[in-house]
Amino acid sequence: MKIKNQYYQGNGVIPGIVIGRAFVIEREKDTDTHSHIVSQQVEIEIDRFKNALKKGFDELEMIKNKISADHKDPGHILEAHQMMIQDEELQKQVIETIRHELVNAEWAINKTLEKWKTLFLSVDDEYMQERISDLKFVSRRLIRNLSGKNNYIAQPPPDAIVVAKELSPAETIQIGKNAISGMVIEKGGKTSHTIIIAKAFEIPTIVGIKNITTEVGTGDLLLLDANSGQLIANPDVEMVQKYRTRMHKALAFEQNLLKQSAKPAKTKDDYTIKISANIDFVNEIEAANSHGAEGIGLYRTEFLFINNFRDALDEKLHFKDTLKLLESSSISPITIRTFDLGGDKFPLEADFSNEPNPALGLRSIRLALKERTILKSQLRGILRAYIKNHSVELRIMFPLVGSMEEFLSAKEVYWECINELLQEGHDIPDNISIGTMIELPSACMISDHLATKSDFFSIGSNDLTQYSLGIDRNNDMISDLYQPLHPGILRLIKRTIKSAKNAKIPISVCGDTATDPIAALILIGMGIENLSMPPAYIPHIKKLIRNIELRKVEKITEQALEMQTAKGIIQLFIKNFEEAIDDSRLKYSE
Amino acid sequence: MSKIHEVEVTIKNSQGLHARPAKVFVENANKFESEIEVFHKDAIANGKSIMSLLGLLAFKGCTLKITAVGEDAAEAVSVLAELINNKFNLEENN
Structure with missing residues (x-):
């Protein structure tokens, strides 16, 4: 008999309350089963290897037969993997390794692939990582076949609550398509890319419950309350009933908020704050519209690169994507951020970076300025789309700018593209703004x-928070020190706002900080008139703004800027705006 | 002994001789009886092995030499060169 009402506390990173059956994604450890063999065993090992090859090929064939014919690229990739499995050179080398070094098939595969990996790493090319992950996928498949382990990535049934130790962004995309109702992930910070993807799919998610994959089993009934970060395994009837009531209340609250969300966010003393949406995929425009976004404050283009990595250099990819964005949007402006890759955001599973400190390494605008051809393809693609459809205002911004030189170089690339397009006979619309992140x-x-x-x-x-505080936002051990309202950060923001106002240029805040009611108030109090956030939060923040007086917020913010700790600042705001803050959040009554 | 046929061709597709293009190359090379080899700088690859082709580390802009020996060697080199010129028939719909 299982223990009823077992409580676990984690961090709710994507809000929502759901009830569902656990689906635990178990990944057996790929243990090294390396062993030496005696010469009499050589033929047996070679046979084992050949059987694993055949099985691997057949598995891929089965997966291939399941995908529709429209999916040409996945088909090609699977066929390429099949061809690698059948490859004579590869087979020859593995068999030779078994024969001459007297090692078992697993070891021989690893040794052989290690050689290729070293070869691929010897050149600096952006596609190399993919070759290495191709190799890794193929070799993992073969080694699992040798050990009789399961090779299928289990797909959760609809409405399941997925429980996993760790998920890569790619896996999250796969799982997110399955209409699951929630996720519990052991590792993963609030702002990791995995979570950003889950946000796009609006999957209620809790992170940071230790050993949860062994604590609960597939099929267990779970109550996931991502608003409070609480997970209850095997709840009894009363508990389920209680949560059902909560869910209905929360739902009614959300629906009520949504109804109001199309209206502007006007303070009690008649100042309007413009609220825009952050999106990762073009089809999120719909969610932006339905949640009352008044513009796109940040379109992150990284996922375009992740999903089409091989074609990222092709400006047609960017042209088509931007055009789709422009055509499906009636809100303005649209802000496109050029690709922000590197660091924790490198698209591929394999450890891309041999850099000792990727967050401080070759990433973002630094990478773009080093790989100008990629930046140019993206900018040209965006511009060509805008030439075709310029019904809304376009803003382009460069990420992680650290110096004047960097920004000017990026702008130079932009002007190069403009000049090329002019020479090619295009008229360039004049309402394009170029901004700095x-x-x-x-x-x-x-x-x-x-x-x-x-x-x-x-x-x-x-x-800005991560780099100012020197704190890795994804490191569970110090994530409690990650304080977006640290007085030092507020001063930096204040200074930036002043510079923008002096130069009479618009300034907005995009990023998760603005989803927190207290942070949103402080930003507004410091003079920010534009906030951008994931669509799901827009109705909440709009409601908050409608409940406050800007003059009062400004006064309290002034006091807050004199305070010495983030804690003090938070308390000051709760004291003064408790009702408005509470009102914008989900409330339950027991 | 059959004559060696050879041709030099420059890679035009953005990904270079990457997994999908290499796959298409091998599929085409396998249509011929001839022995096919591909040279890039100091490296030589078996034109019918995807792993060996990937190991050439050939990107966009690299010049490859394709050689073929056998009955259908002349046709093989011309078909394979055209394939590379056509960006492996992979990007035309983008």
Whole structure:
């Protein structure tokens, strides 16, 4: 008999309350089963290897038969993997390794693939990682076949609550398509890319419950309350009933909010704050519209690269994507951020980086300026789409700018594209703004200079917090020290706002900070008139703003800026705006 | 002994000789009886092995030499060169 009402506390990172059956994604450890063999065993090992090859090929064939013919690319990739499995050179080398080094098939496969991996790593090319992951996928499949382990990535049934130790962004995309109702992930920070994807799918998610994959089993009934971060395994009838009531209340609250969300966010004293949406995929425009977004404040283009990595250099990819965005949007402006890859956001599973410190490494605008051809393909694609359809205002911004030189170089690439397009006979619409994303303390400190060359600023609060505090937002051990309202950060933001106002350029904040009611109030109190956030939060923040007086918020913010700790600042705001803050959040009555 | 047929061709597709293009190359090479080899700088690859082709580390802009020996060697080199010129028939619908 299972223990009833077993409580676990984690961090709710995507809000929602759901009831469902657990679906535990178990991944057996790929243990090294390396062993030496004696010469009499050589033929047996070779046979084992050949059987594993055949099985691997057949497995891929089965998966291939299941995908529809429209999916040409996945088909090609599966066929390429099949061809690798059948490859004579590969087989020859593995068999030779078994024969001459007297090692078992598993070891021989690893040794052989290690050689290829070393070869691929010897050149600097953006496609190499994919070759290495191709190899890894193929070799994992073969080794699992040798050990008799299961090779299928289990797909959760609809309405399941997926429980996993860790999920890659790619796996999350796969799982997110299955209409699951919730996720519990052991590892994963609030702002990791996995979570950002889950947000796009609006999957209620809790992270940070230790050993949860062994604590609950597939089929267990779970109550997942991502609003409070609480998970209850095997609840009894009363508990389920209680939660059903909560869910209905929460739902009614949400529906009521949604009804109001199309209206502007006007404070009691008649100031309007513009609320825009952050999106990762073009089809999120729908969610942005239905949640009352008044513009797109941040379109992250990374997923375009992740999903089409091989074609990222092709400007047609960017042309088609931007055109789709422009055609499906009636809200303006649309803000596109050029690709922000590297660091924790590299698209591929394999450990891309041999850099000792990727967060401080070759990423974002640094990578773009080093790989100008990629940046140019993206900019040209965006511009060509805008030439075709310029019914809304377009804003383009560069991420992680740290110096004037960087911003000017990026702008130079932009002008190169413009000149090329002019020479090719295109008319360029004149309502394009080029802006700087302010994500580094250095950028805040030189914001007065940057403002002279930028058409707008957008503060990326996640990275700004991480880089100012020197705290990895994904590290569970220190994530409690990650304080977006740290007085030091508020000063940096304040300085940046002042620079923007002096130069008379618009400034907005995109990033998760603005989803927190207290942070939103402080930002508004410091003079921010534009906030951008994931669509799901827009109705809440709009409601908050309608309940406050800007003059009062400004007064309290002034006091807050004199305070020494984030805790003190938070308390000050709760004291003064408790009702409005509470009202914008979900409330339950027991 | 049959004559060696050879042709030099420059890679035009953005991904270079990557998994999908290499796959298409091998599929086409396998249509011929001839022995096919592909050269890039100092490296030589068996034109009918995807792993060996991937190991050439050939990107966009690299020049490859394709050689074929056998009955259908002349046709093989011309078909394979055209395939590379046509970006492996992979990007035309983008």
